[in-house]
Amino acid sequence: MAVTHAYPIEETALLVIDPYNDFMSEGGKLYDATKETAMASGFYVNLPRVIAAIRKASIRVFIVPHRRWRPGDYDGWLHLNHSQEGVRRAQLFAEGTWGGEFHPAFGPRPGDIVIHEHWAQSGFANTDLDAQLKLHGIRKIILVGMVSNTCVESTARFGMELGYHVTLVKDATAAFDPDGMHSAHEVNGPTFAHAIVGTDQLLASLSS
Template sequence: MTEQLTYPTGTTGLILIDLLNDFLAEDGKMNPAIGEQVKSRNLVANLARLIEGAREAGMKIFYAPHGLDEHSFDDFNVVHPVFQGGLANHIFWKGSYGADFYPALRPRDGETVLTQHRMYDSFMGTDLQERLEAQGVEKVVFAGLTSGTCIEGTGRHALEAGYHVTFLADGVADFTAESHRAAVDIAYPTFGHAVLSIDEFLTSVNNSAKQ
């Protein structure tokens, strides 16, 4: 971790992606595929610690949920097979239990819930850019699901859009250990300014407040 790395709460946004029942609840539609990795990485407890620390510090928190319906890809000529499956099986279906936030990690009043993204990039077709600009955010910090798709995809966009980008290595998980490692070890150092643990990030936030 770089000693000079700081995260002023006035200009930093924590972006939590897809903390939804279909991923995290035992009866979620995607949990059978990802649940083992979520448990092995102690992800729910890690994210709870992250969110609690961010709230205590007064950090700006943004929730970026996935959401599909029958019209999500009306403007596409070709829909990727992954999302064809999402449509067919009503994964993260708008208004459903699966698209709701996992109870232990739900947003609180005053925290920003973004419009739902339909694919991997939480900027595309949502109000994320508008909300970040409105709140004066210059640095974005990513955690949630999954390591190599929505986290990485949104982080790449953030870099291209001119934000300082941080990924939290123990705040993410993927369907396999291999895809998780590829994201954390290869993609994140390439597209991020920093790859930190949750504890390193929270320490940097607290140190920033003292300066």
Template structure:
């Protein structure tokens, strides 16, 4: 049976909703364009439905590159070095700004920026979730097999109920998307739904809450 999404304990994690990832002209949009169009990426529908249900929205952003980043790191990853070369999500640029469809609204939480893949280590995400009594996290965003997976997996390790939407993410290749959706994801996600199923679950939860009021 599908879980319900009581707005008092549920949060929506929007991971790396930057122009560089989601906008035509973004530096990383060519990475995900084909897969995003194939899976019919429905993050806008999910965010809108969550807001209508008064589910708190958390923006989980990657570090915005600045000159000098990573140059004195002893063990930077290939992804981090690549981001510095582009540079992706550069601070004070259009690419490092949240997509126009996903602005920060009053009541939203903007988590401190993460430097690697997961939104949890070295940020205030866990604190901000527990501060508001959130036990369930719905994770959407990019990339499927890197930041989304790392954030969701650690969320499970920390004791959160994790939900993923099959068309709430995309990747650079079919193989990468398959690895997360069909191999890795089921090992840490409590709910693995299509966007339509997720939206239905959220709306049903609202109906139940209203009936109980």
């Protein structure tokens, strides 16, 4: 029998990771690259269900965005990794472009908190996420968005290290291939997350 976790309104936050058009809208630079796993997981059905239920429950929403590409980004860096090379080459989420705008359904609404942009994979590293969560009394974080085995996983791991209760919603995220999804939720996730749930299980917990 699945364990039901409690999510007190005043202590819980939803973290929506990288909700950009480049990821989540048809025509975005990474939409096709994540489409297979997104369709397999039901991402485009489940993510709006999660967000709607969270808002209905009056749980606070935090938008956790990747750095929007700007001219000169990464110039002179000593240790540019593969993902950052890809961002620079494709000019992902470029500032001032449609791809760098938030998806109209998954981006911020009035009252949401938009965190400083992260340069690599963790939404906590070199941003104000930890400070904002603590200032709002948050102790439990629920993570959705892109990509399951990079930014979602890294943010979740960092959150656990900082003492937060971490929930992964495995069918409200996507990756570049099925192996990424498997690693995130079957191999790596159980080593750090306090709960790994599907959307139906999360919604049942919220309603209870």
